[in-house]
Amino acid sequence: MPSDLDAPGYKERNNPGGSCRRYWFAPHRAVKAGYTPTVVPLPYSPDEPDGRRLIEATCQRLQAEMLLFLANHGREQARFDGTILGLSRRYQTDPASPFQRLKHNSRHKDIYTLKLIETAFGQRSLAALKIGDFRRWYDEAKKPSRPDGPERVRRAWGIIKKLRELFAYGIMAELPECERLHTILRHARFAQPARRRVAMELAHVEAFIPKALAMGRFSLALGTAIQFETAMRQKDVIGEWEPVPDGRPVPAGAFVLNGRRWVRGLTWEDLPANLVIRKATTKTGAYAAHDLKLCPLVLDLLDRVPLERRTGPLIIDEASGRPYAESAYGREWRIVARAAGIPSHIWNMDARAGAITEAEDAGADLDHIRSAAAHSQAATTQRYSRGAVGKSRRVAELRLAHRAMRNGT
Structure with missing residues (x-):
């Protein structure tokens, strides 16, 4: 595989005659969990015009579909342990959760934001959270990705919005601390992303x-x-x-x-x-x-x-x-x-x-x-x-x- 290709799962196999075949392979953990397809032939060559771009785009899409499968496949309803991570997993696996009624594309966006939350502060106990924690998380999330870049207000707002939805679900599921935290976020105000003002002419x-x-x-x-x-x-x-x-x-x-x-x-x-x-x-x-x-x-x-x-x-x-x-x-x-x-x-x-x-x-x-x-x-x-x-x-x-x-x- 060319070292500069951003193509997860990409592998090359040589034919006896010297020609090269190219594939995307699902990882072992996904195959073991029952994911299909396990192998996808790629009809592109890095040496052809736009070939590298098409390989990268295809592999990235296949990888994303596989990760979405792993994120929400075969999990039993998670036991709530009082943390944000426990609440997030319960929200994703409870048959009565609003998550189960989302359209597939909305669920995909949901999982992306939930992963951000789980990675950044999933281990925090709900009982210990205060308004200062949410303010700090919002401020950190909106920081530019590069020194001269714009603030990522949409990203930060999306995290707060998803936390509100998690706590609302927690109230319905009668989980401790969720009503208190939902009340805090209901009264708190965070700057929202500006509406798009551009129109095609x-x-x-x-x-x-x-x-x-x-x-x-x-x-x-x-x-x-x-x-x-x-x-x-x-x-x-x-x-x-x-x-x-x-x-x-x-x-x-x-x-x-x-x-x-x-x-x-x-x-x-x-x-x-x-x-x-x-x-x-x-x-x-x-x-x-x-x-x-x-x-x-x-x-x-x-x-x-x-x-x-x-x-x-x-x-x-x-x-x-x-x-x-x-x-x-x-x-x-x-x-x-x-x-x-x-x-x-x-x-x-x-x-x-x-x-x-x-x-x-x-x-x-x-x-x-x-x-x-x-x-x-x-x-x-x-x-x-x-x-x-x-x-x-x-x-x-x-x-x-x-x-x-x-x-x-």
Whole structure:
């Protein structure tokens, strides 16, 4: 294995003829615990263009999936010993815990934060904790990762938020000290991370699409156009991968990868002849409806797809011939965006905010925008409107008209 590859589990095996085969191997402890797959062939070479990057990304993803399995597999309900670690393990293994009802992707994020907590102060006794401990932990967690870097307020806030949730669970489970600590954190105030204020603009999309087409990334061009024109979430457009439920048969033709199946993304079957799509959103289940005939950026791209190819998932990774693996869509999007001259602070996820901001600038009714974005509350829609001047412009126009009427002009 090349020494500078950041590819956990990567191994090379030489064939008798001298050629080299490359694999990711699960560690012995994971295999012993029943983890599969134990070995995954890697169709990339470090000597090929982008080969090293693809090897590293694949191995890191496989390693993360394996570690997630180990973190929550085969554990009996942990005995509570009065420590933060004991509370965390009980929270993760108790069948009555809210943790058991989280979606797989939310559980993955939960485990990441819980590991931070367990490693940093898992051995601390709940009975000995005071407000000063939480203040100190918050201050330590928000320190920059490098001397000239920004404070990591989001990281620190996430730890405090998770501690609140742990103590809330402890109250429900009737564990000692949890009610006292939950009361402390309920009244304590910690600075929250600033809300994102960036929105993608039409000029960004118009620069991105031709560059994506030139780079052979039609899927990224189409996905971005749909996101910006309809304000749909990325997951509702490209789908996501979830664990295959134990004992349930996988439908014929389904995409399955490393024990996960692709679900909830747009398919060509979702596009009827009239091009009006109706889809339940992944986050809330609310239905969103969009007439793609009124989305010129999308229409132009759809016209490029022959009828015989209009089947299956709408957004397909050209490199693999299947829906994008986790995080791959955003990673590949950034490569094209960089080539198109789009600033690094503009992310693919900002397409939704861009769509809502443009709608408000155009004078669209807030409730109409809320419905189009499939938000249940108008306050949520307003948070996505970033720097729009539609309402303030209308207010200014009304004030000017009022002045003119008072002055008799």
